[in-house]
Amino acid sequence: MHKTLGQGVGEIVHMTDQTAGDFMRDFRLRAKQQNAAFEVRDHPKSGGRFGRLETGVLRYGDENAQTVIFLTSGVHGAEQAAGSWCQFDLMDQGALDDLPNGIAVVLIHAINPWGAAAGRRYSEENVDLCRNFMTFGQAVPDPLDSYNALQPLFDAAPADAKDADAELAKFAAEHGVPAYYAAVMSGQYRDPDGIGFGGHGPTWARRTIEDIMLGHASNAKRIYALDYHTGVGPYAYGSIIGMQTGARLKRARQVFGDWVLSPRENPPAGFIDVTGHTTDGYEALFPAADVVAGVLEVGTFQQDVFIRRLLAEHRLTRAHGGESDHPDLACARRDLVSFFVPDDAHWRAYLRHRGAQAFAQILEDATREQD
Ligand SMILES: [Zn+2]
Structure with a gap:
């Protein structure tokens, strides 16, 4: 078109x-x-x-x-x-x-x-x-406790993504979607390869x-x-x-x-x-x-679609590098752009x-x- x-x-x-x-x-x-x-x-x-x-x-x-x-x-x-x-x-x-x-x-x-x-x-x-x-140079905020708790799941290897997502869904069901969203999105100043x-x-x-x-x-x-x-x-x-x-x-x-x-x-x-x-x-x-x-x-689109695509792209970038031409990463990035x-x-x-x-x-x- x-x-x-x-x-x-x-x-x-x-x-x-x-x-x-x-x-x-x-x-x-x-x-x-x-x-x-x-x-x-x-x-x-x-x-x-x-x-x-x-x-x-x-x-x-x-x-x-x-x-x-x-x-x-x-x-x-x-x-x-x-x-x-x-x-x-x-x-x-x-x-x-x-x-x-x-x-x-x-x-x-x-x-x-x-x-x-x-x-x-x-x-x-x-x-x-x-x-x-x-x-x-001044103190920056610590990550949320929820970020610390969920970080290994955010950073899961692509092969383990399904299991990690199931755990994250459990967290969202227990603590509410806004708390889950805050854990992903509120930002952190500790892990240079981490999300947010x-x-x-x-x-x-x-x-x-x-x-x-x-x-x-x-x-x-x-x-x-x-x-x-x-x-x-x-x-x-x-x-x-x-x-x-x-x-x-x-x-x-x-x-x-x-x-x-x-x-x-x-x-x-x-x-x-x-x-x-x-x-x-x-x-x-x-x-x-x-x-x-x-x-x-x-x-x-809906927030849960955003978080899913953001996490998928984040994990593949961690696994393959920011400038990799790995087809899974290319696909995840197209998905992310089409969300926005x-x-x-x-x-x-x-x-x-x-x-x-x-x-x-x-x-x-x-x-x-x-x-
Ligand atoms: Zn924006």
Whole structure:
């Protein structure tokens, strides 16, 4: 099935089996046709097993803008396609061409290019970037007791996966699915090869995005940062998740609406809090600015499908290595990507609509705040 997105870039065709490398190339091709400053950050593993790997950065608008809007795709590599489509739409539809004075928009495309190319949630360091924006050097949290108890089952050899999954199902039945989900997802800073690893220091992706952001907004008074994600929430339903509390959460709700979900202040059932989220990192980077960070999440399938696929991919990566071409691993990674980016035109249309809406909400707020 072929789908063509956008106008004026007729040679770019989107296929359902498009690879991450295609998205990086498409961003580069589009970027060169935009009236915006374009820059590329080469990934240290570029030119290796996964070909050319790069983070693209495109800045529109006022050079001395006091308001800077960052729109970032691919924090979780396997979700890259969804973020790319949202960013491509803004570029193709000219949504960034006539920004109000004093406002700049910076597109950050594929901040985890290795993860995107591999089809992993994690970075090349096996790190979940939404656990990596910590102040390292200070004490980091210990893993949950449930993580410690279940870790041998998470890390089971692929041949033992069935038995391990049966044990994990027992745990979920006894302690509840939310407790099981928290054990897998809340993050840990101990096992570099374990699941949910938050890192022992800032990753390449974190260092790169911090450098990009400081370079584009060190003097800005107002900063918006939207990350595109998928896989959380009901199928084809878009939520904004606000990892802030207090006044900053209120501010996020002014921008995106009262229904911004808050895992920290009033967690919806099944949501867990985490440490080292990108939102924490963006706020820490600009202590003097008004920072409004939001995570756009468009839901896909059921949580138990996600955990099953995430674990299968994790075990095969442990067994064969992050860059192995083992057919079982390739299959597990395709399954993971198809969890995050369903092969469903209706889902994709909704995602793109929601992406455009979130940007419009930010721009409205930014324009209002300037007056
Ligand atoms: Zn994500």
